[in-house]
Amino acid sequence: MKPTNDTLLRALLRQPTQYTPIWLMRQAGRYLPEYNATRRRAGSFMALAKSPQFATEVTLQPVERYPLDGAILFSDILTVPDAMGLGLHFVEGEGPKFERPVRDEAAVAALAAPDPEQSLRYVTDAVRSIRTALANRIPLIGFSGSPWTLACYMVEGGGSEDFHLVKSMLYTRPELLQRLLAVNVRAVTDYLNAQIRAGAQVVMIFDTWGGVLTDAAYRSFSLTTMRQVISGLLRQWDGERVPCIVFTKGGGLWLEDIAETGCDAVGVDWVVDLGQARARIGARCALQGNLDPAVLRAGSHATVQEARRVLDAFGPPRRPDGGVDGHVFNLGHGISQYTDPAVVDALVDTVHSYSRKLRA
């Protein structure tokens, strides 16, 4: 069933909308005092992410505060490797770590795609619970890390500055990395489909680390595996098309290639000019982006100006031939924890009002 406000879905499917819909990557997060309060009650980030009740609460927080056009499941991209048994934990000040990183033949051979309705049940339960709480006002976006991005964490055992362990595997044992990625393709596909069955109305693949690869390696190890995921996705559920968004951070050179993965929309970071991105792929895919998240820390006035610049760069969605190109407003990366919540008010208001004017 369509949500009451289906502007986001329409823009993703390149149908006419009355204004440009907006949601923000990491919109449920540490810049919101109510999020921090819930997190304190939960005790830890993972306790928060693994409780459908808490996850529902924080997913709804930005939606209650701002007239956003989409909600996004509160979760972490590392739930999948955690469900594979790698032992996810968080080290204060160092971010996520895996106890058992995947670095050799035996570790890859031992990997299996988890059954999401078993070991990731807390995620699908959260999706069901959030759908109930949203009461069909706006669509819910589910998500996963890309096979390559998950592999980065699985091999490095955590974050990395230069990804030299996973890149060493890539350069010396490409076939071993491909075996690992094949497990991830299966896992991500099953995970996203489970989210769709549970009620996610849009899915997004976060290819956070695709942009650290050479052109050749990006094609072989990230782009191809995302295409495989998309070809296995449920694209229709509950009588509706389920749009899929692909976001490779730092992927501005590859927009045409991403547009050919079978996705409905391409996320772009703030480096790319949105008008140029539209000229390149607007006839094939909707675009999502692309305000520099740093501008929000410069205050409301600067944020309003830059938001208008982004909307102007895309231009009115109506094409001269009468068709419509799709634009979903977002940041080019997750919102900073140091953002003033009042600036987000100004941003959402500007995107809605200014985009209505652009259509007039």
Added chain:
Amino acid sequence: MKPTNDTLLRALLRQPTQYTPIWLMRQAGRYLPEYNATRRRAGSFMALAKSPQFATEVTLQPVERYPLDGAILFSDILTVPDAMGLGLHFVEGEGPKFERPVRDEAAVAALAAPDPEQSLRYVTDAVRSIRTALANRIPLIGFSGSPWTLACYMVEGGGSEDFHLVKSMLYTRPELLQRLLAVNVRAVTDYLNAQIRAGAQVVMIFDTWGGVLTDAAYRSFSLTTMRQVISGLLRQWDGERVPCIVFTKGGGLWLEDIAETGCDAVGVDWVVDLGQARARIGARCALQGNLDPAVLRAGSHATVQEARRVLDAFGPPRRPDGGVDGHVFNLGHGISQYTDPAVVDALVDTVHSYSRKLRA
């Protein structure tokens, strides 16, 4: 006077060469045991950089060890803001810091471009000393940070993850940032010209942080100011053309624009396919790059394979019309301190021998 081995100069000027010349960003550095020994004797990084004698010693080390086609002045991009009186110091484990960052009207008004033959005399003395030590075997490359990249450090007061202070100035006080950049343009131009007068035979502008900007901001704040620097450079010295290289890390989308700054060569990071880069700008500028520095940590075999892939991607320099395109082999970023020096042997040897074969 031309150096005995002028292959690097010829490639930068798109003249025929017998093989592809190679040098490595940060080739005088911590991966070399002899560098670490000198650094211990100097006591600190800045003591090393500020002593013409030590700077000469470490500049020559990689050149004595490997048959490289160019030497690069050992120095730091922060010497210029240090000479402006901002108080550069290094905090263990945190990198460079400025005691007096430039964050307001008064601080910008107080800035002045230093006279390089006064406060940066240790750099020009090092250039003269290195030229003597090189005895004209290979050319010496001088360098500076770009006006924008220097501004990042000057405003942030050190390194940054999100550059929110300098971006706040950019978004809220663009005219103030432009005033700061105007000082940097003067300072960088004078600094590079002083290096040329002292004997630098090539100059390179490191725009390390241009790639964190939006397309519009890159054009206004980085590209324009680099063009201004280049228009003020001595292009002819001691009877020879002094080639200029511009390297914007993460600048793959802007290669055409960089090629129009007036530079002779464009540095490219490892994300860009070199064949595509050549197709885009090879008729106007030489290219420098672009091996992923991470591959060196994967060992000699992988490094040799990838180096060949880079050379194949560029292809033979001779064009079908009989003209020649220029390629200088390099990494897409500085060499890691964890690189095994033996791998660099294999790399230099492969670039020289395989590129000769490609020309045959």
